[in-house]
Amino acid sequence: MATPGSHVAPFISFVFTVFLTFDTAKAQSNVTRGSSLRPTGAITSWLSPSGLYAFGFYPQTGGYAVGIYVAGIAERTVVWTAGRDNLPLSNNTTLRFTTDGRLVVDQTQGQQISISGTGGASIASMQDSGNFVLYDSDRRTVLWQSFDHPTDTLLAGQRLLAGQALFSSVSKADDSIGIFKLRMQTDGNLVQYPNSAFEDASVNAYYALGTVGTGPNVTLNLDSDGFLYLLQNSTFYIRNLTQEGYPRENVIFRMKIDVDGIFRLYSYNLSTRGQNESVIWSSSGNKCTGLGLCGVNGYCQVWHDAARCTCLPGFDFVNPAVWSLGCQRNYTAETCKIDDKGTSLQITIFLNARWEDAAYAIPEASTEEACSLACLNDCNCEAALFTAQSCKLQRLHTIMMWRSQVWAYRKISEHVSIKLFEDVGPRAFSYAELERTTDGFKEELGRGSFGIVYKGIIQSSMKMVAVKKLKKELAQEGEKEFQTEMKVIGRTHHRNLTRLLGYCCEGPERLLVFEYMTRGSLADILFDSKRKPCWTERIKMAIDIAHGIFYLHEECETPIIHCDIKPQNILMDEYGCAKISDFGLAKLLEHDQTRTSTFIRGTRGYVAPEWHKKLPVTVKVDVYSFGVVLFEILCCRRKLDNSLPSNEIILEDWVYECYETDQLLKLVDDEDVDRRTLDRMIKIGFWCIQEEPSLRPSMKKVVLMLEGTVNIPVPPNPTSFFSVV
Structure with missing residues (x-):
């Protein structure tokens, strides 16, 4: 397997030792013209030489489907399905490799599904890679192969081309096209959308890898050791999603976009038959992340580590077995006539939900109460959305509930009706709730200049969180800090930024609730861990951090200077994804303001020289800090280390000395380091x-340089000011 910086297309090898319960001597490798299969016949599939994979019929809800599945394990695992718009197939269906070299499915009443398109193939073959191939007469030229037409799965050696998409299934028992898709876009970005969305616009995306602009001809690839990554022009490394190095022998890997809209990487150990597959990576840990999972008038909650859809009060599922069909009324909508019983209001909180904005009227109402009254007095109004002093009235049947949070006002009367208000920010917690969540603020995760972070568990969902409690003695500054973090983090959504889940503003208490990062901080991993990250992991960390800063600087609604980029403020999740945290020192910029002067912020050793010179501060202070952190990541050591020889104490001095003397490999202790990548990274650090x-x-240019899409000139000597620490 080539290293990311080697720019060599990975060589895929397959080693299978398959333990089968049937006679592999009967396994077919070549299929000749005129061959056919029936779902209820003596032979229902064509096997690969070892019997690991099969191409043919398999059971489906209400009938059958034609596809490729893993036959060499106890539990059938489908990896490719033909004609998903035509399922289920009846038991009278025939799969034929025709005499003119086409692959077709003949249905009753003369209907035919073409699988391979035009004819001309002489031999068909189910291969041990999971690929079904049609060859011409010389048996060397491939005329059609299933690997070029993925459905919901990628196997080792397979790739998703630019412009292609994987589509989820309706359910585990129905492989018809479902409601989610994963698209490898022509702009180089890997993005997930609801399949029901009118267009693939960013507003409809619920997952994006953040590789937009990396150029054309970018593909998603899966290697035989579980390495999932992006390549450009089949040779140039762009981004890895998983780490290579999983065992190859007796193991098969597959990546699939599941029914819930999350794509996962699975492994199956062939030497331990009968055991289920293991999930070794997933695009999201939130089972409710799929946009539209619960359909119209439904909302999603995670319960016992599984997604559960629930209808709004007064609604029932259209089909309890298919949540995405949404919910329908179980009552008659009220008219404007007020009955003698009167009405009353109470608040219900709906978690993990967001209202689609489909307003028919925007009355003048600057408070939630006024907005509620406006809805109650409007015969057409069934839902009121109140956000930032803006009131919007809606009809309930047009609404879809997705992620975020909704305040629901329920009118209690003879017939149930619902009035809803949207709070687009994080959830408000009471102090008592967070005290219970943290078990009395028992387990400390870390300390900062403005507060202490504690580990907690939200009992209703058993979700682990990190609760930051601001210091009371810093009440005045703490309040300002709190308001800054609320404004900044509440409006930021990026895979390389920590997510703010909630807050508490009760009396003198100010607390913030964040997603919990299982692997701690980058400082823990680089400086205190017994196992240092490998070279590939280091490069991924650097790219992740750069993407997060780039988002803050150029992609936020309001540009943000973080002002304190350092390893302690970079957190690592369970999948090795780096996320920038602690926006307490962030400086917000207006749209027409790119420079600001203020007192020195940040941490000694990472602050840019302009802070000390009392010069105007720009986003370039974060670029400087990133450069320092980049050197620390590459070398797995702190910026200052007095235990080292005098010429190595200051990291930047030592790095430049090694660069000048062409001894860069002295900086790293990893045998897998790619020399050209190291040279590129060091030059990027010096420019920063x-x-x-x-x-x-x-930071946009930094991202492009890190990902190897632009040339990097020789940087000037920056060491003249390294004495300022």
Whole structure:
């Protein structure tokens, strides 16, 4: 397997030792013209040489389907399905490799489904890679193969081409096209959308890898050791999603976009028959992340580590077995006539939900109460959305509930009706709730200049969280800090930023609730861990952090300077994804303001020279800090280490000395280091820490340089100011 920086297309090898319960001598490798299969016949599939994979019929809800499945394990696992728009197939269906070299499915009443398109194939073959191939007469030229037409799964050696998409199934028992898709876009970005969305616009996306702009011809690839990654032009490494190095022998890997809209990487150990597959990576840990999972008038909650859809009060599922069909009324909608019983209001909180904005009227109402009254007095109104002093009235049947949070006002009367208000920010917790969540603030995770972070568990969902409690003695500054973090984090959504789940503003108490990062901080991993990250992991960390800063600088609604980029403020999730945290020192910029002057912020050793010179501060201070962190990541050591020889104490000095003397490999202790990638990373670091801010690249340029899409000129010597720490 080539390293990311080697720019060599990975060589895929397959080693299978298959333990089968049937006679492999009967397994077919070649299929000749005129061959056919029936779902109820003596032979229902064509096997690969070892019997690991089969192409043919398999059971489906209400009938059968034609596809490829893993036959060499106890539990049938489907990896490709033909004609998903035509399922289920009846028991009178025939799969034929025709005499003119086409692959077709003949249905009753003369209907035919073409699988391979035009004819001309002489031989068909089910291969041990899971690929079904049609060859011409020389048996060397491939005329059609299933690997070129993935449905919901990628196997080792398979790739998702630019412009292609994987589509989820309706259910585990119905492989018809479902409601989610994973698209490898022509702009280089890997994005997930609801399949029901009118268009693949960013507003409809619920997952994006963040590789937009990396160029054309980018593909998603799966290697035989579980390495899932992006390549450009089949040779140039762009981004890895998983880490390579999983065992190859007796193991098969597959990546699938599941029914819930999350795509996962599975492994199956062939030497331990009968055991289920293991999930070794997933695109999201939130089972409710799939946009539209619960359909119209339904909302999603995680219960016992599983997604559960629930209808709004007064609604029932259209089909309890298919949540995505949504919910329908179980009552007659009220008219404007008020009955003698009167009405009353109470608040119900709906978690993990967000209202689609489909307003028919926007009355003048600057408070939730006024908005509620406006809805009650409007015969057409069934839902009122109140956000940032803006009131919007809606009809309930047009609404879809997705992620985020909704305040629901329920009118109690003879017939149930619902009035809803949207709070697009994080959830409000009471102090007592967070005290219970943290077991009396028992387990400390870390300390900062403005507060202490504690580990907690939200009992209703058993979700682990990190609760940051601001120091009371810093009440004045703490309040400002709290308001800053609320404004900043509440409006940011990116895979490389920690997510703010909630807050508490009760009396003198100010607390923030974040998603919990299982692997701690980057500082823990680089400086205190017995197992240092491998070279590939280090490069991924650097790219993740750069993407997060780039988002803050250029993609937020309001540009943000973080002001304190350092390893302690970079957290790592269970999948090795780096996320920027602690926006307490962030400086917000208006749309027409790119420079600001203020007192020195940040942490000694990471602050840019302009802080000390009392010069105007720009986003380039974060670029400087990133450069320092980049060197620490590459070398797995702190910026200052007095235990080292005098010429190595200051990391930047030592790095430049090794760069000048062409001894860069002295900086790292990893045998798998790619020399060209190391050289590129070091030059990027030197450009980032230039004393003159205008010489430093933007974070967009840094991302492009890290990912190898632009050339990097030789940087000037930046060591003249390293004594300022």
